[in-house]
Amino acid sequence: MATRVAVIQWHIKNLDMPANHQTACTYIRSAASQGAKLAVLPEYHLNGWEPTSPLWREQARESQSYLTSYASLAKELNICIVPGTVIEEHVSEEGKTIYYNVAYFLSNTGAVLGSYRKKNIWHPERPHLTSSSEERHVAFDTPIGKVGLLICWDLAFPEAFRELIAAGAEMVIVPTYWTPLDAGENARSYNPDCEKLFLETTLTSRCFENTCAVIFANAAGPQDRFLGLSRVTMPIIGVLGSMGCEEGCLVLDMDMELVRIAEENYKVRKDIGGDEWHYVYR
Known part of the structure; x- marks a missing residue:
């Protein structure tokens, strides 16, 4: 039941969509040549994070x-792709221009099998992006199993994972743009590596407490401004493989039997789906 997947990270160039797209396609081709059935890119992979620039919105x-280009590449290479996230312009019911941060799952045929608009918006993003609010988290069938999508700060909310697991997700894919500077100076004065600690511990916890695989793809670059740490975590064994801050493509074989074994041991899904489930949120 092994599934070969690739997590990809690089130093994303702000506002340079053609260059970032070319870099992404090069890494996806490398992943496919190594037998990967899925390639996952970071959040904001096309134009980085420069929301005050008019060009970013354009x-x-x-x-x-x-x-469309990624869909063609997926079909050409016979590989599924989660092309990080893209920013989409929409018009609200009130006629206001709004922007969503959206992740897609493209099948190896080029079809869109699922998408997700970021719900839990990180505080500095809120002036620029709109939340999907009360839209439900949905799991969907793919050639590599039942998948759920989350984005970056969603990782901090166990409820997001729980809803996906209740819907049957076996793996949760999390494109991210998470930096060491997301923590304020007061937090970093106690622990300069607190964001690294947050990611390493939370990613492992989420796969255990939800009996699922977690695929995490982050942006990379200079260590004073980027974390990298793209990885795959699995229940029972924890970190299957991880990158540091370097640019590159990490290809790993996920043994999905571990998800079954974890559920057999912990029975988390059984409890969530039972009539006596204890927790109800507003």
């Missing part, structure tokens, strides 16, 4: 053309 209108 580029949101170009995202669909890049998704």
Whole structure:
């Protein structure tokens, strides 16, 4: 039941969509040549994080053309792709222009099998992005199993994972743009590596407490401004493989039998689906 997957990270160039797209395609081709059935890119992989620039917003209108390109590449290489996230421009019911941060799952046929609009918006993002609010987290069938999508700060909310696991997700894919500077100076004065600690511990916890695989792809770059740490974590064994801050493509074989064994031991899914489940949220 092994599934070969690739997590990809690099130093994303702000506002340079063609260059970032070319880099992504090069790494996806490398992953496919190594037998990967899935390639996952970081959040904001096309234009980085520069939301105060008018160009950043203009580029949101170009995202669909890049998704079409990735769909063609997926079909050509016979590989599923989660192309990180893209920024999309929409018009609200009130006629206001709004922007969503969206992750897609593209099958090896080029079809869109699922998508997810970021729900839990990180505090500095809130002036620029709109939350999916009360839209449900949905798991969907793919050639590599039942998948759920989350984005970056969603990782901090166990409820997001629980809803996906209740829907049957066997693996949760999390494109991310998480940096060491996301913690304020007061937090870093106690522990300069607190964000690294947050990611390493939380990713392992989530796979154990939900009996699922977690695929995490983050941006990379200079260590004073980026974390990297793209990885795959599995219940029972923890970290299957991880990168540091370097640019590259990490290809790993996930033994999905571990998900079955974890559930057999911990019975988390059984409890969540039972009539006597204890927790109800507003």
